[in-house]
Amino acid sequence: MSSVSENIDDRLSVLPDEILSHILSLMPTKFAVRTSILSKRWRYTWTLVTNLDFDDTQGPPYNANIFKKFVNRVFKFCKTSHVKSFRLHISYNQYMCLRSSVSNWIDKAIGLTVRELDICGIQHELPLSLFTCNTLTNFRLDLSDCDYQYREFPSQIYLPCLKTLDIVGYCGPFIHADKFIRGCPVLESLSLEVSSNDEQDCVIKIPTLKWLKLVYSSATNVYNNKIVLRVPKLEYLFVGGILCSFFVMEDVSSLVGASIACWSSIIDYMPADLLNKVRGVQTLAIEDFPFASPLPVFPNLKKVELNGVWQFGQITQFLESCPELETFCIDFVGWRGVKPEELGQVKFDRKSIPACLLTKLTAIKFSKCDGDTWDMEFLDYMLGNAHVLKTVTVYAQENLLIEEHPFYAQVLKIPRASPHCEIHFRRWILPPPQEPEYEDPYEAYAF
Template structure:
């Protein structure tokens, strides 16, 4: 019996070394190192990992968002740990090097040395989030790098600068935060995905000319974008566009024929005409998500629109305006609705998509008030080819504690005889806190 038990318990150790390396590479480095205490055979197994993940941060979940907090106290111990890991690591090709530090106590010189070491290990993916105003120049000439994320936050420096010389021949994904001069992006001949912050001034437009780009996310900063500047996008292969921040500048888009989806989440706009101009340039999009829509000006027709998502709270006239502008719409998703001012029109004025194409409706944040009931009654009574309506309510609200709402909705007349109504609860994750664990077990291999 004991021999059978020993064989079962030893099956993991009997796996090939490359399998051990893959398993340990899937976990944070501090946990991979702890396996050195299992047995003599496992003492140096972790040194062959292809992913190096160092995290000295604390995260707190609050209101469905993750907030990063500063931590202090064990910086020297963390530094010693990272130094020794890089010293004993025997791999010559690192797939991922992740370094997240939210403490001022870790020396900038140490951070630069660690990143430079990763470059010399032929790293493919770099994910750097540190309190630093610069990184080694070797990062910007790394021939093996395919993915790069840089978030350099330093309150005493304000922002950081791209070097004048960049050559990243294999880079496909670039995510930069806090950079003062994103115009310096160049030397990336195969770049496909880009995320960056944009700020312009009256003297110079922001021009992005990347013919290989397929995915673009732009955060427009409010501190320096102004009425006289433009954001010029020359990205003929772009498929997905994400815009966030403050809309204070005109957008000029050249050849957006490949664009499939766009997401717009501007929390402020100085002038309605900026929205009008932007939406006119997105007329050919198939999927559109919009948040914080501020005006009621006439909308362009979106002839190819198949899916529309309206986040935040929307008034009845805004919803019907969008439905009228999307004759081919099949899927409609909406968060909160304000249907109090809705005035029923003649049946002939029902949006065309509701008569011929609209098959799916998703109501994400239903509270069950009179406005919600009137909205659902209108959609069910006028969407002639509707197949599915899914209503998401707050946890235990309406569905379990107040079934009257569900009963009322199920009684509404349906223009489509094939329509099904589904009720779901929208559960929020419990608050939790994650932080760096500096257990002494990480020193077992020394």
């Protein structure tokens, strides 16, 4: 047994430093440093890592001085001259104890020609060197747990290589965030999650932008402001939260996909207006969206995914608006547990069949199926009316797929309008619960 262990140890030990460095760079820095106690060979191998990942928000609280000492010593002993990514997440309770060091750590990472920054929980100003970093390609700033979310960014911002910008929990006028954006001349992906809106219209003019995500986490005031999109290369648009702005799309000729996940809107016809603006897309996902009628026609739509509470009549109305639809995905439609009078129309209207079911729809994916009355009604309608359907994939709980359960046989007995339709069953597997850490993660290291 010992010889086997020695052989395994030898095999790891003879790997080149570049490979070991790459392996250690894939894990949080606290775990990479722990390998220093394995043997002499491993004592300083971690110092070659190209990713630095510090997070004091996971696990039980501990002494902030231990965390500060750990980060300082990592920077002291780290031998790499180039850092690919630097991740620093500070908990709200620990920040004041670490305030004097945080800016210095970020500045050191920038000095190591960092390319990716992920900063969370920083209560006060960021170092000025961050806003003129000429190596940064990805930047994520999470302010959601901060007391002081409003940021007026520096007057001089120039990030010539930044392609991805993600700002979460920003509480302030769009105009200041727009100043940040203007300093990123090659930006391709922009994600903004804001907790308020303002009176002024926001003009997003980014010639290089391909992916845009805008989320309103709250809307304290009603201003009827506009978001003007001048993004000729935009391919994907995501709008979520509380819809509180009208969209003016002056140039979105390249848009092929959109996702809308709005909890509510401050004006009733905002949802219909937004759907009308994206009617030319080829793929569309809708989640928790306040249904608006009448719907526009989506002449190019090939794939759609619906999530949330949809009445049966609304589903058929939506399908009627998608004459070219080929793939239809239902991901946990919230009709379960709803009383018939609350659901609206209990059964599908079979008098008129949407055109896409007769000539275009070839694939259906039904996720998180419970096998209740509403689920069976949905499957019965789709299988009985989709004339060119090829595959139906049902993701159901494991207990529904055992041989003794009638669900499996009931679905297979449903009459199918398409003679070429195949039904596939897949297990819907719940994600495993995460176990909390109960140890102090910064005690076991050897420098």
